[in-house]
Amino acid sequence: xxxxxxxxxxxxxxxxxxxxxxxxxxxxxxxxxxxxxxxxxxxxxxxxxxxxxxxxxxxxxxxxxxxxxxxxxxxxxxxxxxxxxxxxxxxxxxxxxxxxxxxxxxxxxxxxxxxxxxxxxxxxxxxxxxxxxxxxxxxxxxxxxxxxxxxxxxxxxxxxxxxxxxxxxxxxxxxxxxxxxxxxxxxxxxxxxxxxxxxxxxxxxxxxxxxxxxxxxxxxxxxxxxxxxxxxxxxxxxxxxxxxxxxxxxxxxxxxxxxxxxxxxxxxxxxxxxxxxxxxxxxxxxxxxxxxxxxxxxxxxxxxxxxxxxxxxxxxxxxxxxxxxxxxxxxxxxxxxxxxxxxxxxxxxxxxxxxxxxxxxxxxxxxxxxxxxxxxxxxxxxxxxxxxxxxxxxxxxxxxxxxxxxxxxxxxxxxxxxxxxxxxxxxxxxxxxxxxxxxxxxxxxxxxxxxxxxxxxxxxxxxxxxxxxxxxxxxxxxxxxxxxxxxxxxxxxxxxxxxxxxxxxxxxxxxxxxxxxxxxxxxxxxxxxxxxxxxxxxxxxxxxxxxxxxxxxxxxxxxxxxxxxxxxxxxxxxxxxxxxxxxxxxxxxxxxxxxxxxxxxxxxxxxxxxxxxxxxxxxxxxxxxxxxxxxxxxxxxxxxxxxxxxxxxxxxxxxxxxxxxxxxxxxxxxxxxxxxxxxxxxxxxxxxxxxxxxxxxxxxxxxxxxxxxxxxxxxxxxxxxxxxxxxxxxxxxxxxxxxxxxxxxxxxxxxxxxxxxxxxxxxxxxxxxxxxxxxxxxxxxxxxxxxxxxxxxxxxxxxxxxxxxxxxxxxxxxxxxxxxxxxxxxxxxxxxxxxxxxxxxxxxxxxxxxxxxxxxxxxxxxxxxxxxxxxxxxxxxxxxxxxxxxxxxxxxxxxxxxxxxxxxxxxxxxxxxxxxxxxxxxxxxxxxxxxxxxxxxxxxxxxxxxxxxxxxxxxxxx
Numbered sequence: 001x002x003x004x005x006x007x008x009x010x011x012x013x014x015x016x017x018x019x020x021x022x023x024x025x026x027x028x029x030x031x032x033x034x035x036x037x038x039x040x041x042x043x044x045x046x047x048x049x050x051x052x053x054x055x056x057x058x059x060x061x062x063x064x065x066x067x068x069x070x071x072x073x074x075x076x077x078x079x080x081x082x083x084x085x086x087x088x089x090x091x092x093x094x095x096x097x098x099x100x101x102x103x104x105x106x107x108x109x110x111x112x113x114x115x116x117x118x119x120x121x122x123x124x125x126x127x128x129x130x131x132x133x134x135x136x137x138x139x140x141x142x143x144x145x146x147x148x149x150x151x152x153x154x155x156x157x158x159x160x161x162x163x164x165x166x167x168x169x170x171x172x173x174x175x176x177x178x179x180x181x182x183x184x185x186x187x188x189x190x191x192x193x194x195x196x197x198x199x200x201x202x203x204x205x206x207x208x209x210x211x212x213x214x215x216x217x218x219x220x221x222x223x224x225x226x227x228x229x230x231x232x233x234x235x236x237x238x239x240x241x242x243x244x245x246x247x248x249x250x251x252x253x254x255x256x257x258x259x260x261x262x263x264x265x266x267x268x269x270x271x272x273x274x275x276x277x278x279x280x281x282x283x284x285x286x287x288x289x290x291x292x293x294x295x296x297x298x299x300x301x302x303x304x305x306x307x308x309x310x311x312x313x314x315x316x317x318x319x320x321x322x323x324x325x326x327x328x329x330x331x332x333x334x335x336x337x338x339x340x341x342x343x344x345x346x347x348x349x350x351x352x353x354x355x356x357x358x359x360x361x362x363x364x365x366x367x368x369x370x371x372x373x374x375x376x377x378x379x380x381x382x383x384x385x386x387x388x389x390x391x392x393x394x395x396x397x398x399x400x401x402x403x404x405x406x407x408x409x410x411x412x413x414x415x416x417x418x419x420x421x422x423x424x425x426x427x428x429x430x431x432x433x434x435x436x437x438x439x440x441x442x443x444x445x446x447x448x449x450x451x452x453x454x455x456x457x458x459x460x461x462x463x464x465x466x467x468x469x470x471x472x473x474x475x476x477x478x479x480x481x482x483x484x485x486x487x488x489x490x491x492x493x494x495x496x497x498x499x500x501x502x503x504x505x506x507x508x509x510x511x512x513x514x515x516x517x518x519x520x521x522x523x524x525x526x527x528x529x530x531x532x533x534x535x536x537x538x539x540x541x542x543x544x545x546x547x548x549x550x551x552x553x554x555x556x557x558x559x560x561x562x563x564x565x566x567x568x569x570x571x572x573x574x575x576x577x578x579x580x581x582x583x584x585x586x587x588x589x590x591x592x593x594x595x596x597x598x599x600x601x602x603x604x605x606x607x608x609x610x611x612x613x614x615x616x617x618x619x620x621x622x623x624x625x626x627x628x629x630x631x632x633x634x635x636x637x638x639x640x641x642x643x644x645x646x647x648x649x650x651x652x653x654x655x656x657x658x659x660x661x662x663x664x665x666x667x668x669x670x671x672x673x674x675x676x677x678x679x680x681x682x683x684x685x686x687x688x689x690x691x692x693x694x695x696x697x698x699x700x701x702x703x704x705x706x707x708x709x710x711x712x713x714x715x716x717x718x719x720x721x722x723x724x725x726x727x728x729x730x731x732x733x734x735x736x737x738x739x740x741x742x743x744x745x746x747x748x749x750x751x752x753x754x755x756x757x758x759x760x761x762x763x764x765x766x767x768x769x770x771x772x773x774x775x776x777x778x779x780x781x782x783x784x785x786x787x788x789x790x791x792x793x794x795x796x797x798x799x800x801x802x803x804x805x806x807x808x809x810x811x812x813x814x815x816x817x818x819x820x821x822x823x824x825x826x827x828x829x830x831x832x833x834x835x836x837x838x839x840x841x842x843x844x845x846x847x848x849x850x851x852x853x854x855x856x857x858x859x860x861x862x863x864x865x866x867x868x869x870x871x872x873x874x875x876x877x878x879x880x881x882x883x884x885x886x887x888x889x890x891x892x893x894x895x896x897x898x899x900x901x902x903x904x905x906x907x908x909x910x911x912x913x914x915x916x917x918x919x920x921x922x923x924x925x926x927x928x929x930x931x932x933x934x935x936x937x938x939x940x941x942x943x944x945x946x947x948x949x950x951x952x953x954x955x956x957x958x
Contacts, residue, residue, distance in 0.1 A: 493538020
């Protein structure tokens with residue numbers, strides 16, 4: 001039997017288990033209530049038929065599996081018998097659940113009494129669930145063993161298959177103890193195995209992608225007819241697969257955030273692209289006019305990509321948004337598609353944005369989400385691997401991370417299916433040069449972009465898709481689209497002069513102040529307008545910024561000479577124009593603008609996602625001594641006040657940065673306003689070293705933007721705990737301590753950091769438990785106590801500025817407390833009963849090769865790995881504690897030797913343990929500490945602190 005067939009058997013058994021558990025819980029809820037609705041009992045009774053069909057199919061398939069794998073035959077026979085017994089017992093209980101027709105409540109027609117002749121109490125229910133979990137564990141382990149055996153037989157095939165087999169082998173070897181535990185009737189969740197099982201299932205389902213045609217559904221796996229019980233039974237087990245699939249693709253609101261931020265084209269501009277009045281059909285050189293070329297390309301059968309290019313800030317993104325929203329687009333595409341239906345999808349790369357907005361994975365996730373939302377019934381065909389994974393791992397399993405190769409195959413399958421349904425695709429992708437993997441000056445980085453462009457070309461050529469892309473006129477893209485593919489193209493700055501003229505006439509000359517100045521001295525104003533149009537050179541953003549500066553001037557000083565003087569002072573170059581705009585801001589506003597810039601840039605350095613306007617409003621606290629930043633939901637629960645805060649933030653941002661930072665328009669629904677840069681050129685301008693240094697000089701002396709961000713995060717943690725969003729709370733608090741370790745150490749910052757972090761509620765830390773600190777580390781916790789206050793978390797994350805601040809106030813914190821009396825146990829182990837700050841600081845990182853715990857998030861494993869920055873931070877914290885009287889004891893040395901032995905040679909973990917062992921044996925440990933640390937971990941900078949994408953994406957809930 002092939003391995004995928006074995007996995008499908010596991011899916012069938014899991015479906016039986018999930019439905020059985022749901023029926024049992026529903027029947028218990030009905031029995032526990034003295035009242036209910038008669039249909040509920042009828043539906044439960046009817047569910048036994050569906051339960052029998054699942055059980056029968058499960059037993060038959062398990063028996064067939066036993067025949068194919070004789071080594072596991074006995075185990076499969078036992079599983080089949082357990083399924084039969086479980087079915088029999090549940091049906092017995094269902095048969096005892098009846099409605100008493102003689103009840104006065106039933107006769108009254110409004111209520112009835114449920115009679116149960118067999119007792120099913122809470123203890124019975126827990127025992128029932130335990131039995132079902134046991135069946136699940138057994139089928140998982142045995143099926144995975146079968147898959148492993150089959151996978152090893154395929155190792156001589158293609159490289160792709162060999163890589164898949166290697167991944168399966170890696171995760172299976174990590175599960176040796178799990179196999180043993182299930183054999184001894186231990187639950188997987190009891191020995192921290194469920195996450196490893198899910199990893200093994202995902203690796204095994206990878207065989208789908210290497211054994212099937214990307215354009216067809218896998219013949220070897222036919223999903224169950226439904227993942228839900230028939231609707232008339234009223235027992236829903238799982239949400240539809242398409243729903244889980246779309247959810248795993250991400251937040252479509254974030255994907256659309258860049259498009260929503262792009263300003264809509266000024267009225268009557270860009271109309272030349274779809275206009276009917278064409279005039280001359282030829283350009284001066286005799287070639288077809290570019291705008292006509294685009295129109296013809298849209299409606300023709302021409303199979304090539306259309307490339308829109310232009311200088312930075314020439315309006316490419318605005319034009320792409322104009323195209324996708326124009327009513328004539330559908331008409332033109334219908335001419336191309338004929339009787340076929342057309343689906344339009346779009347994506348706007350945004351380099352200053354989140355991972356989803358600037359990665360090729362984000363591109364494919366967005367396209368797949370848009371297209372699949374219109375054809376939900378294709379979800380199983382498009383993503384068969386994920387369907388199989390969720391069928392086996394269950395509805396609550398964490399969705400595996402999306403990877404480029406999987407997404408590419410999913411889109412190819414979807415395109416193939418849509419083509420067979422006479423559906424055409426029209427894709428519009430803006431800003432290819434803003435893809436994070438593309439660096440023009442480094443050709444070695446072009447491979448990933450090559451793969452992306454090749455994928456788009458394959459999609460266009462193999463599935464008859466229309467594909468329009470835009471980018472700057474860089475040599476790489478010119479070579480790809482013009483020289484290699486002979487694509488038709490359109491260059492923005494060659495076509496937008498009429499639009500620039502129109503914008504200047506409508507926007508500038510409509511100002512009453514400008515009109516009055518023109519009446520008095522028409523020659524000056526007319527000459528200014530003429531020069532403005534000429535100096536634009538097709539850079540639309542330059543025109544917009546200059547016009548706004550002139551309008552601001554005219555409002556306060558409407559003299560023609562003053563307006564002309566301001567115009568003449570504005571440089572032609574866009575970057576120099578940003579300099580000038582910044583210089584024109586008053587010193588008071590420059591100070592606040594500096595604070596705003598620093599907050600936004602710090603957010604982008606430390607967070608994966610857009611900064612919300614309310615967050616900026618809170619962090620931009622006027623009082624530098626403020627210690628509490630109440631979260632708006634707590635202080636301002638009324639939605640209209642949130643709206644007012646967003647508008648107030650917009651006024652502050654516009655007034656202080658003159659448009660360089662912008663607040664998004666009020667979105668529909670509950671989407672909050674967000675903060676970002678006007679344009680990629682403004683983001684690049686701000687990051688230039690000389691410009692950034694000037695911004696810092698204009699700001700408050702010693703300003704540390706990370707501190708107010710931490711203060712708001714602490715406030716946010718309170719709201720998360722009160723709403724019981726514990727998984728997000730864990731991430732929020734982890735971020736707080738990781739980022740707090742990056743605060744520059746000074747008396748002022750230490751004082752503020754202590755005040756902010758001590759504002760945490762210790763109960764919130766207790767809720768997360770000791771596993772959030774010590775799981776997968778070298779710190780044993782059984783029968784040991786620890787300080788449950790923030791200082792232990794700070795030691796675990798090597799947040800030495802906070803620890804230094806605390807020890808300055810109370811030096812006794814460095815000493816271990818007596819803890820509970822467990823002398824006999826710890827005398828044998830050589831460890832004290834209380835976990836000290838020094839032991840926590842030394843060892844509370846995730847050891848390489850440590851196994852994943854129950855329910856652990858992948859991000860949590862990654863952020864706790866020891867990189868060079870964290871090693872340096874830990875060493876600084878250790879030195880601080882040693883200087884305050886802590887000592888490296890013998891049991892710590894043993895742990896260091898074990899860590900050095902277990903860690904890969906030359907790894908950061910091995911070097912770290914080796915250095916501490918060497919230092920521990922020296923009497924002059926404090927004197928030589930810094931020198932040895934710098935030698936082992938030289939030149940570690942704050943920007944190397946962490947990968948900005950280590951934490952998963954989540955929005956700050958307001």
